[in-house]
Amino acid sequence: MESKSNSEYHTRLYCFAGTCRCSFKKEPRMGRAAGINLAPAATGAAIATTKALPQYAGKFDGIAVxxxxxxxxxxxxxxxxERPTTIEEINQVLIDESKTDRYKRC
Structure with a gap:
């Protein structure tokens, strides 16, 4: 899929799991009671996206919570x-992409 945007931002919300550490020396804010607080976290998703889809380099960023x-x-x-578009056009791009070889195993 060709990049047709000026910038993208990825937000990921995910559950606190038993494998999550509650004490982080490099990030003290993560030491809060994770079971009762929203805790910002680093995400590798934006970096992984730009490695898999280099056309998004410099355009893609993200946050995890x-x-x-x-x-x-x-x-x-x-x-x-980059230009005016419609919901239908965006949905069609996503539908078309979902039918490519990249997603046949999903």
Whole structure:
């Protein structure tokens, strides 16, 4: 899929898990009671995205937040299009991309 946007931003909310550490020397804010607080966290998703899709280098950034729920996650990707577009056009791009070889194993 060709990049047709000026910038993208990825927000990922995910559950606090038993494997998450509650004490971080490099990030003291992470030492809060994770089971009852929203905790900002670093994410490698933006870096991984630009490695997999180099056309997004310099355009893609993101943030992760650990949330006090037993299970689950949600991702949101927001972008600014280079030109006027419609919801239907964006949905069609996503539908077309989902049919490529990249996603046949999913």
């Amino acid at each position: 650990r949330v006090p729920v037993p299970v689950g996650s949600i991702s949101d990707i927001t972008f600014i299009a």
